Amino acid sequence: xxxxxxxRSVLGQTGNKLGSKPPGMKLEKxxxxxxxxxxxxxxxxxxxxxxxxxxxxxxxxxRRNSASMTASYSSDASSSCESLPLxxxxxxxxxxxxxxxxxxxxxSGTLRRKQVDEKEDKVAAGGGGAxxxxxxxxxxxxxxxxxTPKSDPSYVAFHDEEWGVPVQDDKKLFELLCLSGALSELPxxxxxxxxxxxxxxxxxFDPVAVSELNEKKLTSAVSLLSEVKIRSIxxxxxxxxxxxxxxxxxxxxxxxxVNNKPTQSQFRYGRQVPVKTSKAEFISKDxxxxxxxxxSPTVVYSFMQAAGxxxxxxxxxxxxxxxxxxxAETATTKAKKKNGE
Numbered sequence: 001x002x003x004x005x006x007x008r009s010v011l012g013q014t015g016n017k018l019g020s021k022p023p024g025m026k027l028e029k030x031x032x033x034x035x036x037x038x039x040x041x042x043x044x045x046x047x048x049x050x051x052x053x054x055x056x057x058x059x060x061x062x063r064r065n066s067a068s069m070t071a072s073y074s075s076d077a078s079s080s081c082e083s084l085p086l087x088x089x090x091x092x093x094x095x096x097x098x099x100x101x102x103x104x105x106x107x108s109g110t111l112r113r114k115q116v117d118e119k120e121d122k123v124a125a126g127g128g129g130a131x132x133x134x135x136x137x138x139x140x141x142x143x144x145x146x147x148t149p150k151s152d153p154s155y156v157a158f159h160d161e162e163w164g165v166p167v168q169d170d171k172k173l174f175e176l177l178c179l180s181g182a183l184s185e186l187p188x189x190x191x192x193x194x195x196x197x198x199x200x201x202x203x204x205f206d207p208v209a210v211s212e213l214n215e216k217k218l219t220s221a222v223s224l225l226s227e228v229k230i231r232s233i234x235x236x237x238x239x240x241x242x243x244x245x246x247x248x249x250x251x252x253x254x255x256x257x258v259n260n261k262p263t264q265s266q267f268r269y270g271r272q273v274p275v276k277t278s279k280a281e282f283i284s285k286d287x288x289x290x291x292x293x294x295x296s297p298t299v300v301y302s303f304m305q306a307a308g309x310x311x312x313x314x315x316x317x318x319x320x321x322x323x324x325x326x327x328a329e330t331a332t333t334k335a336k337k338k339n340g341e
Contacts (some may be wrong), residue, residue, distance in 0.1 A: 145270035166308035175205035181294035
């Protein structure tokens with residue numbers, strides 16, 4: 001009979017360790033642990049940097065980088081501003097420099113803006129814009145910003161003597177309407193240089209006489225104006241003749257749009273002067289309805305400026321008050337005529 005099987009105890013004396021394992025395994029693990037402990041003892045552990053020291057190092061590096069970036073940035077900005085001409089455009093571009101990689105300190109930005117503002121104030125106080133405001137004329141009188149000492153003498157004379165003065169004559173009104181219509185092709189200087197020849201060709205701009213002209217008689221005017229403008233002058237003269245028959249005069253028709261009183265604008269700068277207004281658009285529509293040509297709102301407003309229906313001289317120009325006085329004298333003469341009648 002065979003012997004009963006022998007069972008080995010699973011739990012040892014400690015109660016939770018394996019009762020029997022190959023002794024070799026335990027020895028190898030112990031050796032490994034002892035070796036690792038020896039290596040840790042021999043090696044000196046790296047002491048981790050404290051958070052305060054790390055922050056100090058990062059902040060010092062950032063300060064050095066920002067200082068170098070600020071120095072290079074300010075030098076580039078100053079060199080670019082100095083190379084540009086001293087004008088509003090250049091100063092505004094220097095006020096808003098392009099940002100590069102990195103940060104620019106707010107103190108340096110405000111300092112730069114203050115320097116630019118001081119330069120602009122010095123230029124304004126020192127008369128840097130004298131040429132644009134007409135301060136450099138020999139007579140010492142200020143004119144509108146678009147009139148400079150380098151302007152053509154005929155253009156300056158037109159500004160000083162005619163532009164903005166209320167016109168009450170039918171021939172003169174028709175002439176200014178025709179000249180304003182030519183502005184789409186020629187500047188005022190060229191138109192004024194040909195003005196006398198145009199007067200000879202178009203019978204001193206008498207609308208009745210011009211309406212009776214034939215196109216063959218206007219061959220000499222081809223060298224002065226384009227064919228389109230010549231035909232528009234002929235057609236407009238016929239329509240002016242109809243307006244005279246309807247309203248009694250071309251003057252009454254035009255001045256009724258502004259209630260027989262010029263519009264007194266009060267512009268300080270040339271950029272404020274418009275190229276057209278709602279009133280000019282209204283007049284243009286009525287003229288087009290009547291068959292007029294080359295009478296866009298821009299052309300009509302140029303005519304209103306030249307004929308004195310609106311006083312667009314800048315308030316700093318010496319002609320502004322003169323045109324206002326002409327308007328006042330016209331009103332007084334009209335009142336005297338009414339009282340006399």
